[in-house]
Amino acid sequence: MYVLVTGATGFIGAHVVDELLSLGHQVRAASRSCEKGQLLKQDRPDYASQIDIVQIADFTQGTSFAEAVQGVDGVIHVASPLDYTITDNEKDMILPAIAGVKAILQAAEGQESVKRVVITSSFAAVLDVNRAATPHHTYTAKDWNPLTYEEAIAKDSNAIIGYRASKKFAELEAWKFVEERKPSFDIVTICPPMTFGPVRHPVSKLANLNESNANLWKVASGAELPVSRVPLWVNVRDLAKAHVEALLRKEAGGKRYTIASPEKFSYKLAGDIVTEEFGWGRERVAKGEKQNTEGTHDLDGETVARELGLTYTSFRETVKAFVEQAVAMERRETS
Numbered sequence: 012m013y014v015l016v017t018g019a020t021g022f023i024g025a026h027v028v029d030e031l032l033s034l035g036h037q038v039r040a041a042s043r044s045c046e047k048g049q050l051l052k053q054d055r056p057d058y059a060s061q062i063d064i065v066q067i068a069d070f071t072q073g074t075s076f077a078e079a080v081q082g083v084d085g086v087i088h089v090a091s092p093l094d095y096t097i098t099d100n101e102k103d104m105i106l107p108a109i110a111g112v113k114a115i116l117q118a119a120e121g122q123e124s125v126k127r128v129v130i131t132s133s134f135a136a137v138l139d140v141n142r143a144a145t146p147h148h149t150y151t152a153k154d155w156n157p158l159t160y161e162e163a164i165a166k167d168s169n170a171i172i173g174y175r176a177s178k179k180f181a182e183l184e185a186w187k188f189v190e191e192r193k194p195s196f197d198i199v200t201i202c203p204p205m206t207f208g209p210v211r212h213p214v215s216k217l218a219n220l221n222e223s224n225a226n227l228w229k230v231a232s233g234a235e236l237p238v239s240r241v242p243l244w245v246n247v248r249d250l251a252k253a254h255v256e257a258l259l260r261k262e263a264g265g266k267r268y269t270i271a272s273p274e275k276f277s278y279k280l281a282g283d284i285v286t287e288e289f290g291w292g293r294e295r296v297a298k299g300e301k302q303n304t305e306g307t308h309d310l311d312g313e314t315v316a317r318e319l320g321l322t323y324t325s326f327r328e329t330v331k332a333f334v335e336q337a338v339a340m341e342r343r344e345t346s
């Protein structure tokens with residue numbers, strides 16, 4: 012199968028690329044930067060003949076995927092903006108996220124060979140942050156974040172709210188497109204919570220780590236113990252496998268999946284694991300009070316595991332694999 016992957020040079024996208032390559036598929040990796048695309052390819056010398064790179068424009072610049080979809084059988088659309096330093100939620104995050112989804116679906120509609128588009132949404136499109144603490148609720152793919160567009164673009168809304176809205180309204184755009192246009196392909200959306208694990212995309216230095224792993228590194232490097240807002244998470248390789256299985260399994264068509272490890276996490280727990288697993292951990296990890304991992308809600312990770320054949324990786328293994336890699340990067344940076 013020939014698959015276009017957007018966001019391929021990002022944290023999750025690079026794992027999606029690896030999962031596809033390991034199963035023998037052909038990958039076209041989309042990036043705004045040819046240089047980043049080439050680095051992704053260079054890092055996979057054994058698969059050079061299975062990867063080609065296509066350059067696309069920023070989602071704020073009228074992106075078209077018309078060229079990128081030529082000849083592909085399926086698409087995994089991972090790319091979406093995430094920047095908590097923005098000042099205009101609508102212009103900088105919500106409209107670009109929607110534009111990205113629209114552009115990929117319009118291009119797929121014009122390319123008969125495309126049979127399915129898998130879209131990375133987020134638990135942010137599912138969670139109701141104002142939900143009362145009781146009774147206990149298990150979020151499933153039926154739940155939608157109730158945030159309104161007006162609330163999200165209000166002057167006093169911060170970038171976290173902007174991100175939550177960008178994921179919700181971009182995903183809604185996808186479902187609306189399919190309902191209205193009835194294209195010859197179907198879609199699957201996947202809504203992950205915090206995602207952790209080793210890095211497989213081009214990261215030049217630790218300071219450029221993606222948001223979720225940057226938090227783990229803050230713990231391991233003793234910088235600070237971030238607040239654990241929601242104790243739900245998933246391993247990046249498990250998530251990548253879910254994307255690829257969602258593309259390959261016929262019966263997944265038209266479904267929305269939530270995904271989550273059955274284990275809860277906190278940054279304090281991550282610190283304890285680093286202390287136990289690494290000799291230097293006791294001296295270095297960020298100290299702090301025990302953080303609550305119980306929470307008032309759960310997230311359904313069982314349906315996707317059953318239907319797409321996933322086995323969840325433990326938090327211990329995930330933290331260990333990432334920290335080993337980050338420490339090696341640090342050594343290279345300081346030598």
Ligand SMILES: NC(=O)c1ccc[n+]([C@@H]2O[C@H](COP(=O)([O-])OP(=O)(O)OC[C@H]3O[C@@H](n4cnc5c(N)ncnc54)[C@H](OP(=O)(O)O)[C@@H]3O)[C@@H](O)[C@H]2O)c1
Binds near residue numbers: 023041043089134204
């Ligand atoms: N990491 C998490 O914990 C987490 C949790 C839930 C959901 N997600 C979702 O998973 C997806 C990937 O996240 P990630 O952690 O892998 O992020 P990431 O490392 O920042 O990768 C995202 C990629 O999207 C592309 N991109 C970003 N802004 C863009 C824009 N304005 N126009 C065009 N392309 C743009 C970039 O590719 P180029 O620079 O190569 O163009 C970037 O590499 C996103 O949809 C995110 O919302 C992530």
